[in-house]
Amino acid sequence: MSTVAVAIICKTPAPGKSKTRLSPPLRPEECAEISACFISDLSATIAELGAEGDAEGYAVYTPAGSEAALTRLLPSSFGLVLQGEGDLGQRLDKGIADLLARGHVGAILINSDSPTLPKAVLRQAVDLLKSGDRAVLSPALDGGYTFIGLSRPHPHLFADIPWSTPDVYRLTLQRAREIELPIVELAPWYDVDDAASYALLEQELDGLPLAFAPADLARQPAARTAAFVRRRRASLTVAQPAQAGAA
Template identity: 45%
Template structure:
């Protein structure tokens, strides 16, 4: 279950991966095909393991606390087995009050940020669950930028127009308002919202998320970024299974 406010965290940055329980037919559906629903759920579980493991790796070099921002309520037992040990939980099902212009996935992201900040952290980041190979140094950089004096946001854009990370020191709801989620305008709209409220926005180098057949092929071929051992193990099993199928 989600933790309550914790003392001694004022100089730390929380990083929470947006986590849904891996379920066949409900996880990574845009990867089907080439994957089957069962294979997509297996890969989704590996992504969660590697992403939370990556956050904990970053915590060795910067004052970072790892979270899984999960949904729906009551899914804790379905999510926890797929997380790296040492990952805390925060609910992010969009159930808490939010401005009318904050809709859909934006409500979940805002709730995750508010929940992590409520634990007493000085800053909080929401992180995509589709970036198993994100270089650890970008997580470290995010935390260090946010823990420096002054208010700011940190944004890491994806190649497809979304973003893989958004970090804040305050829960600026406007950054999640009037956004067409799951489109190629998400990062651009977030930049526009930051300009509207006069919030300094620091951008990290872009990375790619894995949410379609083309990016899955890129992941399989790439050997850059975080090692992602759980993901690599699943990809190897899938490759072996494919080779075993008669032409």
């Protein structure tokens, strides 16, 4: 059976170097901890998809030398592919090319900030990449994309993109049109990378509806992330009465 590579593009978590835009509200050590939770939960979703027989999980990672720490967060079935040098566009382009070079019929790169990304959306992406040359994208709420999938390398998609701006998704669609590459847009999702999106994560984990998400889209449990959120809430609850008593 032809397989699609489904990969998280990530940095191995380390205090002071991971998810720094989440501080505040999180402390630097909590940023590294939640980053590990995100990678663990997203890789578990990918492993579930892989169990269906036509997808294989990977981490496209940095830095070199961090393999042992990263492997502890991943299912045993996952492969590791070291990121290339350069800006994000160059690293995405090389990541896609490296995965396709392993013999897969398609490759999907997912950001590491979306622990609750539904498996059903990835299922659609895998199916689409098995049936022709196209770009498959899930738009992110911040103007970027949660993942991009390709069945062939297309460097033009990543050229001259102002990364980390609200124009990323729009310009990626424009690049695809310029090379007449068919585009399939799937359900949007969100990145957890600042205080506002962390609050959205808490809302989702509390079972509240997400305004942008299709109502029939099955939720992912994101067990490690949910446990982190519960522990943090409990610690804040304990700290608040103590602070009030000291006052």
